[in-house]
Amino acid sequence: MHRRDVLKALALAGPLTITGRLYAAPQTSTRLLVVFLRGAYDAANVVIPVSSDFYYRSRPTLAIARPNPADPNAALPLNSDWALNPALKDTLYPLYQKGQLAFIPFAGTDDTSRSHFETQDSIELGQALNGTRDFQSGFMSRLADQLTDVKPIAFTDQLPVTFRGGPSVPNMGLNAVTKPGVDDRQAALIKGMYRGTSLEPSVAQGFAVRDQVYETMSAEMQDASRNAVSPRGFELAARRIAGLMNGRFNLGFVDVGGWDTHVNQGAATGYLATHLAELGRGLAGFAQSSGSAWTDTVVVVISEFGRTFRENGDRGTDHGHGSVYWVMGGGIKGGRLAGAQVKVEQASLFQNRDYPVINEYRAVLGGLFGRLYGLQPNRLQKVFPGARPKDLGLA
Amino acid sequence: MAFALLSSQIVRAAVIAFSVAMLFAPAKPGAAAPEPDPVANQDIALSPQDLGLLNRITWGANPSSARALAKSGTAAFLDQQLHPPKADRLPAHAQTQIDALTISQTPPAKLVIDLEQQRRDANAIADPEQKRQARRTYRQALAQVGREAAARSLLRDLYSPDQLKEQLTWFWFNHFNVHANKGNIRALIGDYEETAIRQHALGKFRDLLAATLHHPAMLIYLDNNRNGVGRINENYAREIMELHTMGVGSGYTQADVQELARILTGVGVNLTSDDPKVRPALRDQFVRDGLFVFNPNRHDYGDKTFLGRRIAGSGLKEVDQALDMLARAPATSRFVSRKLALYFVSDNPSQDLVERMAATFRKTDGDIAAVLKTMFESAEFKNSLGTRFKDPIHFVVSAIRLAYDDRPIVNAAPIQGWLNRMAQPLYGHQTPDGYGLAEAAWVSPGQMVTRFEIARMIGSGSAPLFRVTTATEPSLPHAPRIADDPSLTTLRPPLSPQTRQALNEAISPQDWNTLFLASPEFMRR
Secondary structure (H helix, E strand, O other), X not given: OOHXXXXXXXXXXXXXXXXXXXXXXXXXXXXXXXXXXXXXXXXXXXXXXXXXXXXXXXXXXXXXXXXXXXXXXXXXXXXXXXXXXXXXXXXXXXXXXXXXXXXXXXXXXXXXXXXXXXXXXXXXXXXXXXXXXXXXXXXXXXXXXXOOOOOEEEOOOOOOHHHOOOOOOOEOOOOOOOOOOOOHHHHHHHHHHHOXXXXXXXXXXXXXXXXXXXXXXXXXXXXXXXXXXXXXXXXXXXHHHHHHOOOOOOEEEXXXXXXXXXXXXXXXXXXXXXXXXXXXXXXXXXXXXXXXXXHHEEEEEEEOOOEOOOOOOOOXXXXXXXXXXXXXXXXXXXXXXXXXXXXXXXXXXXXOOEOOOOEEHHHHHHHHXXXXXXXXXXXXXXXXXXXXXXXXXXX | OOOOOOOHHHHHHHHHHHHHHOOOOOOOHHHOOXXXXXXXXXXXXXXHHHHHHXXXXXXXXXXXXXXXXXXXXXXXXHHHHHOOOOOOOOOHHHHHHHHOOHHHHOOHHHHHHXXXXXXXXXXXXXXXXXXXXXXXXXXXXXXXXXXXXXXXXXXXXXXXXXXXXXXXXXXXXXXXXXXXXXXXXXXXXHHHHHHHXXXXXXXXXXXXXXXXXXXXXXXXXXXXXXXXXXXXXXXXXXXXXXXXOOOOOOXXXXXXXXXXXXXXXXXXXXXXXXXXXXXXXXXXXXXXXOOEEEOHHHOOOOOEEEOOEEEOOOOHHHHHHHHHHXXXXXXXXXXHHHHHHHHHOOOOOOXXXXXXXXXXXXXXXXXXXHHHHHHHOOHHHXXXXXXXXXXXXXXXXXXXXXXXXXXXXXXXXHHHHHHHHOOOOOXXXXXXXXXXXXXXXXXXXXXXXXXXXXXXXXXXXXXXXXOOOOOOOOOOXXXXXXXXXXXXXXXXXXXXXXXXXXXXXXXXXXXXXXXXXXXXXXXEO
């Protein structure tokens, strides 16, 4: 596989860099949520290369049927080459049809360790691969540094690597929120004890976010009595995120695990489809709960790598390389597959086993952030040092 | 042993002076605390250095452990911690609780096979409602086994005199992490912790590595039970090299991972009482030990080239050869030493310290106690005492040890709940990398406020630790006496003026406890 040659050919065919482009004024109202699918989701069975006979030969038990309106288990057409997993029929497919969702195939990192942990860290850090790594500098933290009026937050129990470095970023997992027991008097005394220590900012911010989250939850609990069905799992968290990003925070990160499908992953139904449906309900719920702010909101869905193009002996897939990234938002130019593409056939596989990466994530995200925030190339270099931002015209 | 021992008079004088200095003047009568009685505390009087050591190598200083250290002296105490007797020597109350558990009374293989049968029987039921009930009963039984394992582990952390062994049990479990929620691993988790990890926690690294490799929990967790000739699954092979032995970027290649995966073909589990059918020619190669199985039918008998060496196809023997190479690789000695130093010394242990530990590792063929001794004797270790940020389990266990000493808890469920809330439940890390050991993993704003909530629950004594709760008989609060127990004042770290000021404003003993357990000083070990 001559991946570099493909890249060169693409560069000759039509440069997609941002050089010379005019920018709109920085949009401070922009809200960005990055969703990390940890475990490497099986991109080839979510955005399906239905025009590829090789796909159907490679996945005798896992392949999802070509679009067919009469078959509820058939894929849903995106264009003549690609189709969507039917588990997303009622949630994300409508957003695609409205032009609010785009997919970037062959996306990912040039890191080929195929290790979850190595690659997740590497992507969250967003640093060049050929230097020494600074584990205390994540790309979302560096992005926050370049923005004014930025209010970052991680909706996770632990602060993710991507928010390491820079000023302290609050974090709060959203699946179990209860009324605080430490009262205001105690909170003030505790903050006093930490004055002048290295943990002072973290403690002060913790109490501030705690109060904000609880306020949002209280409103939601009142709403809940009017809803027949209350959402659970990721959908619940995603709707809460929408509430918290409504004015309080504008740069968020959340992760969703459970994608490491080595065994019995299922096809149009089964484990992956069920998990995907929950993700779809969450993201659609996030869009809906964002209300009018959805127009200024962008959601980016990423994962550490793709999975082997051929199914393994256990009706599952192993660690691969290229993935498919998603970009959603009320104001994006979606409804299409964006970025460079190659024909899906055996000859185009990386190491004869995986999707290649021809839309490198630092270039793609850099290009997107440039458009979204009107960041000049010198500032984008601070976010993704050494990367060449590639504008896919999504924002 | 290089620890300088001060003369006992100096120690006592210093500690008494220190205790008096630490007295706080209660602002309100509710928080009144009597002055500590120096005479009563002489047997647990420790130098600041010894107190720091005690807090580092145990799950948290309490009067009993302080007494043990003071009685035997630093060097002998450390030696006992590094070389504990083989048999457990828990206090009777804790041992009785452990002995009463189902996981103590049922052979592990039987427990798993029975539960597995229960699952199959439930799934075979035709009537949907009966099936639902049966599946629920199965899940409850499985959950109960998991809770028992966690309770046993916490009882040992709280009460075992062999504290270093228990701390290393957590450390090595985390190093060879498996996740209880995958498949039926919950049924195996207690046995994994007990036989694969704990028995080798202070022994030879090679034995520890081999014990995890032969345990069904690991083989299920990292899918090696699915790894067979012609159906290669490289998940476990990769993690052995990346996380368990040599470490990422230490020089091995994707080809080495693939070859190790081939070596590991046929290494798996059997959760039934029946043996698989094996071709007659290979029958003498078949191995079964409890639930562990080596099935020659599934093994790739071709020759392999692993880390530059040819390994002739010979069955399970290949695995031993590969483990020898991995356990003796210089990269492994460094990777494992660095991780131990990260846990016990600092986020950035010096290259020099790691190299010295690694040299001991290589010289002793991976003797864990010897590597630890090298670390404990280093100036870097001694200078770091009192600075390591407690991860959630250190925070919770040290608080309960300090608050209640050897007063036996009978219900570990609240502790398990707190660990959940702080995102560090036992057996609950989904990915094989284990929980982060650096301070940055645990000091985020959300983590800190959750920790304060738990400080309040422990400090107010509202959690039912001393009674198994029922719906009709809720537990009465039992607040600990951290503020006014004279023996505890000598176990406090030096407190900053801000902390003393906040404690002075406490409005009740419970409030004082909460603030103390939430203080910056209590967050470090």
